[in-house]
Amino acid sequence: MSFGGAGGSVWLMPLRLIASDLDGTLLRDDLSVSPRTRRALDAARAAGIHVVPVTARQPVGVRRIAQGAGFDGWALCSNGALGIHLTTGEVLFERHLAPEMQRALAEAIRQQVPGTVFASIREAGEGFYAQGEYADLASETDHKRDPATMGRYSLDEVLSAPSLKFVLRHPEVSPPELLVAVRALGLTGFHATHSGAAFVEVAAEGITKAAGLALLCENLGVAQADTLAFGDAPNDAEMLAWAGRGVAMGNAHPEARAAADEVTLSNEEDGVAVVIERALAGLG
Template identity: 60%
Template sequence: MRIRLVVTDLDGTLLRDDLSVSPRTRAALDGVRKAGVRVVPVTARQPIGVRHIAEDAGFEDWAICSNGSLGVHLGTGEQLWETHLAVQAQQALVKALVTAVPGVLCASVRDGGDKFVAQEGYSSIATYDDHKRDVTTMGNHPVADVLAEPSLKLILRHPEIGAEDLRLRLDELGLGGFSVTSSGAPFLEVMSEGITKAWGVARLCSLLGIEPREVMAFGDALNDVEMLTWAGRGVAVANAHPGTRAVADEVTASNMDDGVAQALELLVEQQGH
């Protein structure tokens, strides 16, 4: 079965550690597009963070953002879907987690990914690289205001507890009504129940008439696991989390060694272009 769609994570996968697109990677992306294969970024980033690198990568098609919660066209701005975590679910989650783990801070991503509403104190422990946005634009809001409107993605963070440990504490609470994952950043990312990168890719493929076996997916972090499992050909980069490598059909070189480019070059050769 020929590959018709390539979906790729960005940070830690397609991008080098300095967030650049290498010349080899750009050439490989152009090569698969020339061969008639669509390329779509699938990322925890919001559109504002994808547009920063879209020109370097040649992305002009659809993008799946916010871990699957948002499908948007990078050229026209058209939205295919926007799925939110309900107010009641996020309020219950934060109330229970803060009781169990005092000091947890949260932030709500809204309005197609353009608006970032951070709790008081959040911006003081955040950096630009965390969310690909200026920390001075995040605001300084009471937690009630952060949770008062539905979120494309809800961020949970503790100034002293890492994301994996915080996830364990959250799992111990046995709560439901949401999906939670981690992109390798120092915080947890919470979406509406059932929302993952795989969900977003599946929805896009249903609109494009593409089957799972016609999809090649690349990733490195735990939020890529479902996508690599769902795709007909799931590829982890060498620097991927062990859990991500474990579910991949194959492992390519690291992001710093142009692993995605190497796999795409081979794909074009295998498909006879």
């Protein structure tokens, strides 16, 4: 398989599934899908290729842009912890972080970084249970939902049930700094990452976008080698490394770039569309 940059080689192996991150990747900075990108996605679907959003967002956040992108099938949400069909609502899989792991992490990080606050995402991504202090810090752009819909719960209530995604944030400590602190705790049993948003995202051990994509591909009968993936953030790195061809955006974080096979143009320059167009030309 080979797919190069400008004037380079073309796709020489079957392409059956395109997996794309949304924010900073498929979407422009104003959260829209460009006409060129929409045409490329439609052309891929017309060629019989699965086109799947793979995102840290929940279904409510994916549905906000689904019409513009033409998404009406499977989506991978919560960084790969949830596989859900956007039209039927069928849940293919859910992978949860256990309450005892959440509590151990919360107690440990609060000792190391006092003032850290938490939220729990549950119920196929529809339930959002935030500490009151978390909701006070949040804006609608953070989780693609009105903070008034997050609830205002005690820490015990937030920790009381399994989470698809367990979220940590701090009013002063940046997400990359908070992630370093989480990883320095020496705890196991979870996977922590960040997506460029204002918080750290924690899932069950082994749950990444790559793991979720592997489960979906198994269900669809798609080989790993026949996948093309796009991403820009640290939470995309595992997926870019796993896919048959991983493509980082021109605006990508160094972790995503290091994991990818190649780098395309930025999300503002239709980088996803450029690669899809060349791939389809090679298949033709």
